[in-house]
Amino acid sequence: MQKTMENKAIICRELTKEFGDFKAVDRISFEVNQGEIFGFLGANGAGKTTAMRILCGLSYPSSGEATVAGFDVYKQQEQIKKNIGYMSQKFSLYDNLTTLENIEFYGGVYGLSRPEIKERSAQLVHTLGLEKEVKKLVGDLPLGWKQKLAFSVAIFHRPKIVFLDEPTGGVDPITRRQFWDMIYEAAASGITVFVTTHYMDEAEYCHRISVMVDGRVEAIDSPANLKARFHTDSMDEVFYQLARGAKRTAD
Amino acid sequence: MISVSVKNISKLYGAVKAVDDVSFNVQQGELFGLIGPDGAGKTSLFRILTTLLLADHGTASVNGLDVVKDYRAIRNKIGYMPGRFSLYQDLTVNENLSFFAAIFGTSIEENYALIRDIYEQIKPFGNRRAGKLSGGMKQKLALCCALIHKPEVLFLDEPTTGVDVVSRKEFWEMLARLKEQQITIVVSTPYMDEARRCDRIALMQAGKIMSVETPERIIHNFPKPVYAVGATDLYGLLKELRVDPAVESCYAFGEYLHLTVLAATTSEQSIHSIVQKYQPKNLVIKEITPTIEDSFIRLMNEQNANAENDGE
Numbered sequence: 002m003q004k005t006m007e008n009k010a011i012i013c014r015e016l017t018k019e020f021g022d023f024k025a026v027d028r029i030s031f032e033v034n035q036g037e038i039f040g041f042l043g044a045n046g047a048g049k050t051t052a053m054r055i056l057c058g059l060s061y062p063s064s065g066e067a068t069v070a071g072f073d074v075y076k077q078q079e080q081i082k083k084n085i086g087y088m089s090q091k092f093s094l095y096d097n098l099t100t101l102e103n104i105e106f107y108g109g110v111y112g113l114s115r116p117e118i119k120e121r122s123a124q125l126v127h128t129l130g131l132e133k134e135v136k137k138l139v140g141d142l143p144l145g146w147k148q149k150l151a152f153s154v155a156i157f158h159r160p161k162i163v164f165l166d167e168p169t170g171g172v173d174p175i176t177r178r179q180f181w182d183m184i185y186e187a188a189a190s191g192i193t194v195f196v197t198t199h200y201m202d203e204a205e206y207c208h209r210i211s212v213m214v215d216g217r218v219e220a221i222d223s224p225a226n227l228k229a230r231f232h233t234d235s236m237d238e239v240f241y242q243l244a245r246g247a248k249r250t251a252d
Numbered sequence: 253m254i255s256v257s258v259k260n261i262s263k264l265y266g267a268v269k270a271v272d273d274v275s276f277n278v279q280q281g282e283l284f285g286l287i288g289p290d291g292a293g294k295t296s297l298f299r300i301l302t303t304l305l306l307a308d309h310g311t312a313s314v315n316g317l318d319v320v321k322d323y324r325a326i327r328n329k330i331g332y333m334p335g336r337f338s339l340y341q342d343l344t345v346n347e348n349l350s351f352f353a354a355i356f357g358t359s360i361e362e363n364y365a366l367i368r369d370i371y372e373q374i375k376p377f378g379n380r381r382a383g384k385l386s387g388g389m390k391q392k393l394a395l396c397c398a399l400i401h402k403p404e405v406l407f408l409d410e411p412t413t414g415v416d417v418v419s420r421k422e423f424w425e426m427l428a429r430l431k432e433q434q435i436t437i438v439v440s441t442p443y444m445d446e447a448r449r450c451d452r453i454a455l456m457q458a459g460k461i462m463s464v465e466t467p468e469r470i471i472h473n474f475p476k477p478v479y480a481v482g483a484t485d486l487y488g489l490l491k492e493l494r495v496d497p498a499v500e501s502c503y504a505f506g507e508y509l510h511l512t513v514l515a516a517t518t519s520e521q522s523i524h525s526i527v528q529k530y531q532p533k534n535l536v537i538k539e540i541t542p543t544i545e546d547s548f549i550r551l552m553n554e555q556n557a558n559a560e561n562d563g564e
Binding site: 043044090144167170172173175176185199201202205225237240241249 | 418504507
């Protein structure tokens with residue numbers, strides 16, 4: 002690994018994934034800096050999920066190169082999985098385990114020691130203000146709390162990068178903003194955040210965003226620069242201009 | 253004429269009040285929005301109005317028919333698109349449409365004019381199984397199936413959730429065209445920015461309706477001037493302003509913070525003197541028209557404060 006690449010959390014070069022003659026991801030190239038909040042946007046069917054699966058070490062690319070936290074997506078999938086966190090809209094929490102059991106379970110899966118788990122879970126419960134809920138089943142928690150817990154669990158093992166796949170779908174506007182507070186705090190602590198969303202105001206909270214259309218990365222820049230480039234003051238309009246030409250939304 | 257009437261409807265699941273004493277009316281031909289997050293009670297309300305769920309208290313009617321006594325008659329007059337895709341995944345697009353036409357005793361041809369706009373977009377995929385369609389296409393097929401018997405009232409439960417900006421925009425344009433045909437439409441969404449596309453909206457949270465008004469009225473009723481504040485380190489500034497004693501509320505809205513203050517009279521200068529204390533770089537302050545989301549947050553905070561007072 003070259004020295005200049007050390008502060009890059011993710012590097013993609015001409016990354017491609019084909020299913021038969023269909024190019025789900027078509028030669029995408031980009032870099033994500035360490036500690037950056039990177040928004041990964043795109044129309045439905047643009048290839049976001051496929052690209053994200055490769056970057057999480059769950060699927061092999063057809064061609065091109067990519068490293069995540071310095072590990073190769075072809076040869077080092079297991080190391081990638083150990084060094085990232087992942088949270089999707091469908092929370093990966095166990096409804097029939099308690100709050101504390103969920104935290105301990107994830108700590109165990111990621112190989113933390115007993116004392117580490119004990120110390121960090123006490124700290125986490127305190128930070129989230131969940132003292133009264135530690136013994137409650139997660140299934141009985143309100144959606145907003147589940148979501149905050151799911152995020153906390155995803156970064157419990159202090160990964161280098163956390164992948165968030167539409168993390169705020171369906172929650173109320175206040176909880177949605179509290180969730181972004183947590184994202185900012187995670188980024189400030191040095192965790193790189195890779196996030197997808199359909200809320201364009203949330204795109205504005207990212208340091209940089211990329212927009213995928215038909216398997217390609219059509220634009221990548223800071224929200225302010227993108228708005229300037231498309232002569233508009235709304236991210237909605239930027240997205241609309243980029244994505245309306247998509248052929249694949251029809252499929 | 254009143255098309256949908258809801259009077260003091262409540263629905264409990266165990267100790268949870270999913271719908272809590274909700275009342276509103278929808279006029280014939282109106283595009284009416286239920287705006288709120290998951291758990292607000294939108295889906296329960298839809299299921300009560302489409303005669304699929306019994307309320308614990310209250311009454312409701314659709315085009316004069318009672319949701320309990322006249323449930324059979326109601327089912328012939330309404331179209332319902334549930335939040336979860338509920339067409340037959342292993343039937344093709346055309347088979348699904350024919351099936352829904354047949355069970356309502358009609359044919360695709362009979363009401364073709366109504367679905368033409370939407371159907372033509374999915375026609376090229378007529379022989380594809382519904383389960384193999386993309387999200388946007390599934391949504392269009394589901395809308396066609398809900399319209400096939402020319403319903404008088406259309407109930408759409410979160411039709412745009414998880415759908416990208418382009419498809420969402422197209423979907424609302426379709427609804428606007430359906431409205432022109434005098435169909436009453438009740439639609440729910442968690443996206444506050446879609447509220448302004450409705451004639452009137454009900455803002456819902458935790459089983460309760462916080463406000464029923466036109467979007468313009470809801471914005472007009474916002475009691476205070478709202479200032480947009482921009483700076484380089486927006487999150488740093490947000491943390492400072494949130495605990496500033498002069499500040500009433502401060503929330504992130506894209507590239508700006510939306511700020512209201514406690515003082516009765518304000519100006520951009522007075523806001524400037526509050527914010528300037530924190531020496532933000534590239535400071536921008538301007539008074540703005542509040543959004544539906546500003547109103548929603550404000551009403552939600554009031555609701556929470558009331559709930560706390562009641563608890564004491």
